[in-house]
Amino acid sequence: MTSWLTLSLRLLLSWMYVTRGEFVERPRDDSLRSVAEEETVLPCRFQPTDSVVVQVTWFKQTSDGWEQIITAHRVDGQTAFGTWSGRVRFKSSNPTVDSSLVVLSTEVSDEGRYKCHVNSYPFGTFDQEVTLTVWTIPISSLDAVTVVEGQSYRQAASCRSLARPPPLLSWDTELSGQSVNRSWENGAVTAHYSLHPLRSMNGKKLDCLVWHPTLTGPRRHQNQLVVHFPPDSEVSGYSGDWYVGLERAALSCVSGGNPRPQLFTWARLGEALPEGAIPHPNGTLEFGRPLSLSDGGTYRCVAKNDVGVGAAELQISVTEFPERQTTTTEKTLMVVVGVVAGGLLILMLIIIITVTCHQKKKNKMLTRELTEKKEEISTLSRQASFRRMNSVSTDARGATEESIPLRVDGTLSSLGQGTRLPPHVPTPSPILQSGELLGQTDEGASRSASATVSPRHSSRRSYPPVTHDDDGDEEDDDDDDEVDEGLGGRASREHPDDRESQSSRSQASEAHSAGYRVTNGTVRFKPGTNPTVVSPHASLVHKAQIV
Template sequence: MNMSGLFSALILLIIQGALAQRVRVDQEVVSYPGQTVTMRCQFPNPGGTQLTQVSWIFERTDAERTNIAVFHPNFGVNYPDRSPVAGRVRFITDPPTLENPSIQITDVKMTDEGRYICEYATYPSGNEQGVSSLVMLAKPKNTASTVTVAASETPVVVARCESSNGRPAATISWSTSLNGNVTTPIKTENPDNTVSIQSAYMLAPQPSDNGKDISCVVTHRTMTQPETFPMKLVVEYPPRVKIVGYENNWYRGQTSAYLTCQADGNPNPTTVTWKTLSGLMPETVQVQDTRLAVQKVDDVINTTFICEVKNSLGYGKDQVTIFVREPIQGPATGAIIAGILCVIILLALIATAIVIVRKRQRKNIDGPPTHKPPPPMKTYSYSERPSISKPVNDPQFMDYETEKAEPMTNLSAYHDDKDHHEPSRYSWEDKQTSYQDEDEGRMMGDEDDYYVTSSASRGSSFMSPAVVV
């Protein structure tokens, strides 16, 4: 029995669903405030079903239903005065028909959003209906701004973003590299049925966060693309101060030394004050706003300089202690390095030149000779040599070569193949006279001391004998 009951109920639901589909309506109608919308309704091909009356019902919520338009073929048209759309609703055709009882609503408002039911009273099946949803769209007004905050360790709201009077509610997101948090969006239902959304970004602001980028991104159904609001954070903090220009390298006699007071703050610093720990500023020091110019470094510069910077939130300061050193002896490090490099380059050039010269010499030695040999020399035999007198038993007298080569040709004649002049010769007497002048009485020519190596006559031999001294 239970299974039979469930089966019957299922069949009934299918039949009712099929009957409900006989009333044709638009499932969703979208409109903007101030426009005119059409709510369509038809009952095509009723067949054996008798249509007796059609009614339009506005359902804002499940618990609130109101008739806004009624048509009966015999009693005509009726528009209830208490309906939310009274005076703005009418049937499209006049007079209307049961087959096509569509309606129009002019000057629609955000409060007109809801479900519109086209209901037929029929016989014998009873009431049949179709439901259309009117969706009202309202483009929201979007804004975003940063909040000026003071640097702190406690998270505070640093930026806000709002999408007001939109329908449906907009979606807000944030784009930033900051390490903060997004608050839970606050949704507000407005009396005109629009929705406002508020979102905030929280951060424990630090001085380094000042000026960083943050963007609010709003997405809504009425916009073809998201709307982005780029911003920069505003974080206020007292001045941060640092003195630069001294790196423990000032020496006695140095000129044009400087100290610079670097400071940043928000709001911008208003005053910069230079002081010394001793209270007296050396006469050789000039104060030039954020810079301290030292005309000449001497022992009085051995002190502590203080730079103090103020803005509306407070002040910051930094100090540096100067130790004057003795003058640097010798060339500067840069000059030393340059000199070393020059020496290295010079040595490299010299080594390269030596290598090139040696290669050329080796090539000349190993290769074929590039000059012609000296001319052949003729030797004298013992019998052909002119005789000279020699003192008897003279120990100072030295024996010379037994044979003396005589050149067959002179050098110029030898090297020039086209020149056929007779080569020059000199006589034995000339040689004897020369030796006598040079040795002051020393005489040549001991016939007994000559060792004859060859008896070849002039032109018979071209071999040069060994020389014995």
Template sequence: MQCTFADANQDTKLTQNSWAKMSADGEKETVAVYNPQFGANYPLPSFQNRIKFRVQEKYPRDATLIISPLKIGDEGTYVCEFATYPHGNEEEEVKLDVLVKPTNDAKAVPVDAGESMVTVATCISANGKPASEITWRSELEGNYTNTEETGADGKITVTSWYKVVPTSKVNGMKIACEVRHKTTGSPETFPVHLSVQYPPEVRIQGYDDNWYRNRKDVQLTCEADANPPVTKYEWKLLDRTFPPSVTVGGVNEEVLHVEQVDDDLNATFICQATNALGIGDTKLKVFVRDSPVPDSTVKTGGIIGGIIAAIVVLAVLVTAILIWKRQQKNKTFGKDEEFDNPPNYKPPPPQRKVEDTDLDEKTPAEESIPLRTTYFETSTVEDPTYTEGSKNYDAPNDFEEEDDLKVTLPTQDDYREQVNPIYNNLSYPLHDDKESFVSEAMYV
């Protein structure tokens, strides 16, 4: 236990240092004393030959105490005290915790198969301090309980019981006990293989459903899962005895051999297996045919399977092609819509015409300009501005109708313009309203 006196100026005179242990009733029991003049003293018998000061000097400032070997009873609260001049005594408490590494072990508990939950494994962490923490790792639907027991010396033993419903499937399963303790950096793991004892579970192997008259050298094998292992197998027929062509062999008479199949074997076979816990059996009904099963049955099954697989693959391919074509069609339709929509541009605003009311002063050249360019209307919707009602428009009085106007026939260029009409500032007559104006019609 470390204890030093800190004096920056080292102007304090140390006359003595000592250690005391606090008892259960709060009293101090002197454990060790060091005086530069009289030396070291250890008054408690329980610490004799196990305790000493690390440094023994004339004016020791290091009162570190060494205890070896350490015992459980040494745990407790200690007081380190320095006697100084001229400041008097100064002390500090030190708590000593004693750690004891436990002894750990885990093992399986053999049980008989049943329907109730029982203990199938135990894990023990003995004589440790403080108490260990025990857990289990398992894929089974089990649980565990832990108990603690403290000995007279203060050491603690922890026992854990793992429980599960014991069935034949549980036999041989691996679980693991994990023990955690302050004396170890990581948990210790102890694997356990469970042992569940149960009577034989029997099955017959080797029958291919193709026993026919005069077939030679066929055999059946009796197998069993059991704990403890099977010690004996026995073959029987349900309602008769075996014919001379049947023999039994193997280490435990588990193999039944038939030299030649006949109608006497058209029966129910029984195999019994025996172990220390009891007897288990199973039955097999054998059908003796007149002739062997043709191989074409197997081939036909393979052909049918191949045809079904081919149909499935073909259906997947056709579906994929149809989906691809539809996607391509949707892309093409989207592009066509871009050209079918109305144009995004807007026509320029109409310009106001300032007309001269003095029509008498028009030059012959102006009079020769046609009032309207002949065009061919391609739209089925009539423009209300140029319907038959427009014939009611009265020409200016100073003009003679038709005879005084020079009408020119449309040229090829005019025809092109009429097919795709554009604005033509000279294609429309002037109005006699001095202040009004009319915009030319827009054709799209």
């Protein structure tokens, strides 16, 4: 029964609290973070229901209890207490509506738990607590240590940082070394970097990086390692071209020590410096007069810094006459000539390649055209051969003496003295002048063989009368009708060889008509004629075929 009564009272109080007012804009987990030396706002806003806020008071928890910070009365106004006076204020001009507390400049000591106490009428008081955590921006520094070449393993740089919460420290470097970090309860952290110092490490990067939540990125402290080492001297200014009478001759002592040498000493081994040789503080030995043969020798330069000394020697020779050397102008001219020659060579190569390609292309075109011409000529030649075979006529009435085939049967008798020749034996004089008909097809040969020779065809060949055309040239009347199908027409008849052949055939025909006769298809000598009147080289029958 008692438990049920207690539960009922709690539910009633909860209902009264909800219905009579509540805090809004509460921080998450009742925890806030702030940064030292910045303004901090502690939220507190109470919305009453059927009640009125009369007074608001802020407290901070201490080891002795709750310390009153500031209060605001609806009628009496605001009041800050003790050390908080001047450091805190309410955010709103009407604290009973918005009771948020503003800490103007937050300190590390401000970290702790705070309570916002609200008095309402007629329902009493309401409280809201919040915990404040104060962070500090890191305060860091880097201390560089100067090391000397040859020293033992030692510290080269030290980095320190202080912040809440404690920061993290790291090194950004390419040096071979080791870092040792330490931290303390107050938020201080240190990092020491140690190494074996070498001359090659001088000027190398050795940066310290500070990492902290208050920073958007690492804070970098730039640093370069400083390594001191003795000078490393070298004598320059002489290239083996000193001669008697040379003016403004000088030697320089170059040194790379760290720190830079401040003291230079010149000497000549075995003897004193020549008269007129002036040493300068910057390490230069200048000859204030023209050189002489006595200025030769071994010169020594000594450079000194805080760490040690460095020395260098150089043998100087002075000749009586200057050696001819290639001047800058001559060198430039040689370079220009070389460049021009190279350019011309490249241009020639380009021209040769271009011409070669063009010639190859032209040869290909000529070869292609020649092949086409050969094919065209071959085609025309075959067509002409076909036309010659087809032009042989089987009608003996319209054929000339040249086109009538000669048929010889049996034997030739009564050749002058009645000598009988065996059949198919050629006469002593050549009968065939041309082999054109011998190349004809078998069909043409059979047609020629079937034709018989008549006396009227063995008589002298009658030519058509010569007439003059309109332009004054002599021309055959049958030129327009008669076409040599095998030889291309008029052009073949006008060829000098053709005219000579026609003349020979005409003479042979006359001789044949005078000394021979044909009886029953047999060629016989006429009585009383000499068969040798015909030249053995003359053609008796043109285009004849013996069958």
